[in-house]
Amino acid sequence: MTLIDEPGMEPDPAEPTKTTAPAKEGYELTSWERKFIGWHLAVAIAALMIGSLMGPLQAFQFSGVDLYGLLDPVIESYYQGLTLHGVLNALVWTTFFIVGFTMLTTVKGLGRPLTHPQINKLGFWVMVVGLVTTAIPILTNSATVLYTFYPPLKASWAFYLGLTLVVVGSWIEGWGFFLTLRQWRQDNPGVRSPFIALGGIINAAMWQIATLGVAVEILTMLLPWSLGIIDNTDPTLARTYFWFTGHPLVYFWLLPAYVSWYGMLPKQVGGKLFSDSLARLAFWMFLIVSVPVGFHHQFTDPGVPVTWKWIHALLTYSVFFPSMITAFTVIASLEYGARKRGGQGLVGWIRALPWPDPSVAAQLLAAILFVFGGIGGLTNASYNLNLVIHNTAWVPGHFHLTVASAVTLSFIGISYWMVPHLAKRPLWSPKIALVQAWTWFVGMIVFSNAMHVLGLLGAPRRTPLGDATYVPEEWDGHLLRVSIGGAILLVSVLLYGLVMIKTMRQPKLADADVPEVPIAESIRHPQLTPVWLDRFKPWLIGAGALLLIAYGPQLVDQIINMNLNAPGPDFTPW
Numbered sequence: 001m002t003l004i005d006e007p008g009m010e011p012d013p014a015e016p017t018k019t020t021a022p023a024k025e026g027y028e029l030t031s032w033e034r035k036f037i038g039w040h041l042a043v044a045i046a047a048l049m050i051g052s053l054m055g056p057l058q059a060f061q062f063s064g065v066d067l068y069g070l071l072d073p074v075i076e077s078y079y080q081g082l083t084l085h086g087v088l089n090a091l092v093w094t095t096f097f098i099v100g101f102t103m104l105t106t107v108k109g110l111g112r113p114l115t116h117p118q119i120n121k122l123g124f125w126v127m128v129v130g131l132v133t134t135a136i137p138i139l140t141n142s143a144t145v146l147y148t149f150y151p152p153l154k155a156s157w158a159f160y161l162g163l164t165l166v167v168v169g170s171w172i173e174g175w176g177f178f179l180t181l182r183q184w185r186q187d188n189p190g191v192r193s194p195f196i197a198l199g200g201i202i203n204a205a206m207w208q209i210a211t212l213g214v215a216v217e218i219l220t221m222l223l224p225w226s227l228g229i230i231d232n233t234d235p236t237l238a239r240t241y242f243w244f245t246g247h248p249l250v251y252f253w254l255l256p257a258y259v260s261w262y263g264m265l266p267k268q269v270g271g272k273l274f275s276d277s278l279a280r281l282a283f284w285m286f287l288i289v290s291v292p293v294g295f296h297h298q299f300t301d302p303g304v305p306v307t308w309k310w311i312h313a314l315l316t317y318s319v320f321f322p323s324m325i326t327a328f329t330v331i332a333s334l335e336y337g338a339r340k341r342g343g344q345g346l347v348g349w350i351r352a353l354p355w356p357d358p359s360v361a362a363q364l365l366a367a368i369l370f371v372f373g374g375i376g377g378l379t380n381a382s383y384n385l386n387l388v389i390h391n392t393a394w395v396p397g398h399f400h401l402t403v404a405s406a407v408t409l410s411f412i413g414i415s416y417w418m419v420p421h422l423a424k425r426p427l428w429s430p431k432i433a434l435v436q437a438w439t440w441f442v443g444m445i446v447f448s449n450a451m452h453v454l455g456l457l458g459a460p461r462r463t464p465l466g467d468a469t470y471v472p473e474e475w476d477g478h479l480l481r482v483s484i485g486g487a488i489l490l491v492s493v494l495l496y497g498l499v500m501i502k503t504m505r506q507p508k509l510a511d512a513d514v515p516e517v518p519i520a521e522s523i524r525h526p527q528l529t530p531v532w533l534d535r536f537k538p539w540l541i542g543a544g545a546l547l548l549i550a551y552g553p554q555l556v557d558q559i560i561n562m563n564l565n566a567p568g569p570d571f572t573p574w
């Protein structure tokens with residue numbers, strides 16, 4: 001490959017002032033920044049460890065081995081464990097990791113500190129207070145409502161308040177990133193924003209729009225209802241608000257992994273980002289189309305007219321495109337790196353990737369699993385096929401390939417360089433870290449394949465199937481495979497905890513030996529990227545307009561015809 005040497009890959013020398021991007025890799029994190037980002041990771045990893053330990057209990061239950069009794073009286077039921085599993089893994093691990101990682105990509109990408117670190121400190125503590133406020137009712141069994149908290153299941157007010165604080169804290173931290181980017185742009189007029197910073201901040205902007213749904217749901221419906229200010233609620237409207245946030249939530253999880261796949265992984269494999277323009281285009285497309293697709297989670301809800309479901313189904317197919325752009329661009333970047341390492345052949349170059357590096361292997365394996373998660377997603381999005389798989393074990397099969405693999409295994413891979421970088425300590429046993437990545441990969445294949453098949457055979461999701469009296473014999477083998485997959489994943493998550501704890505106990509490195517943050521250069525100079533791919537305004541206007549068209553009329557109709565008819569159980573002890 002000599003692409004990099006070809007004319008046209010460098011910016012026009014006639015515009016010298018516009019081509020002097022700051023030295024991205026030159027900025028050293030201060031000790032405060034290292035600690036602050038580290039605290040985000042510490043909370044995230046602790047949540048993943050506790051949340052993941054619930055998973056195998058569910059998986060073992062499927063084949064009749066009920067170990068919940070061991071956790072009595074802390075965890076009283078399958079559903080309390082499942083709530084803890086979903087909230088800690090899907091909401092807490094992801095949000096804390098993402099905010100910490102975005103801070104790192106913002107300051108390292110822009111090559112400058114945050115303009116208002118006190119804003120980010122405030123945001124972090126609001127998130128922590130929210131986490132504790134949410135955890136207390138879950139642990140006292142007064143918020144056993146699963147991570148989607150659909151009414152008329154009712155939780156203690158503290159659960160709703162705590163979740164609101166976690167979201168508000170993440171908004172506040174997002175404002176710290178926006179202000180920093182704004183300042184950077186003022187200081188660097190005409191220079192394209194560095195991709196890793198821009199990508200994370202686009203995600204933060206999308207999150208602010210997306211979470212409006214759940215904010216309105218909690219503040220106008222669930223909180224007053226759980227406090228006894230209103231007696232009843234409207235489950236259909238609440239679900240519409242929830243899924244307004246619930247689908248873009250999955251892209252909030254995914255985009256930081258994409259920041260790494262586009263902007264960091266190529267450097268780790270010795271290559272470059274194949275196209276800075278395509279990377280940015282994919283992120284802007286996610287900003288526009290992530291939100292107006294929520295009705296694809298409500299295909300079976302009676303309160304939503306079929307036309308709106310159809311419109312959202314069509315829009316869901318458009319979310320497919322930025323992921324296809326990603327597949328193409330990331331694979332091209334990987335191939336570029338692998339060929340520079342001597343890789344040859346149509347697919348033989350794959351062997352030349354640095355597979356022994358646990359950070360690289362984890363992210364490659366995560367991306368491979370995402371191919372299958374993505375195919376399942378398209379199946380879900382197809383209205384008629386959704387009627388077959390909705391509310392079956394297929395759906396957790398799908399999201400264990402996406403959030404629990406593409407996202408979580410990528411974050412684990414990122415932590416294999418990020419924790420050593422922040423702590424200035426070498427990664428403990430890269431070999432065990434490698435075994436961890438592969439066991440996650442194998443465990444997830446066994447587990448999620450069995451879940452997909454069970455779903456097609458009609459097994460319901462969110463059900464302790466080990467206790468069900470209607471399980472036909474043909475499910476037995478698959479239920480056992482779920483348990484085997486769960487056991488492999490248990491080993492994997494324990495290995496991850498071990499590697500993290502032991503890394504923190506390693507002796508400190510000399511500054512010169514601290515692993516760098518991998519920031520990939522682009523093959524084509526970023527200054528050649530069109531300016532419209534570096535501007536928020538047109539994309540934000542587009543996102544707002546599409547949102548109004550795709551949600552406005554139906555949401556207004558549901559609000560006008562709100563039917564507060566569901567009292568819900570009254571079991572809240574405090």
Ligand code: HAS
Binds near residue numbers: 364399
């Ligand atoms: Fe989904 C349900 C549709 C993606 C998560 N989804 C869920 C739920 C979760 C979830 C948690 O339309 C359950 C919610 C609940 O509890 O009820 N999903 C989609 C579609 C996509 C999709 C169309 N989902 C995700 C992602 C998630 C996620 C990402 C988390 C991060 N999903 C649905 C639908 C439902 C649903 C319905 C409702 C089901 C129901 O009835 O309840 C698309 O975005 C997928 C596009 C992705 C691709 C894959 C591209 C592949 C790439 C990898 C390239 C490989 C490389 C490796 C680079 C087309 C980018 C190369 C390696 C080498 C070695 C060379």
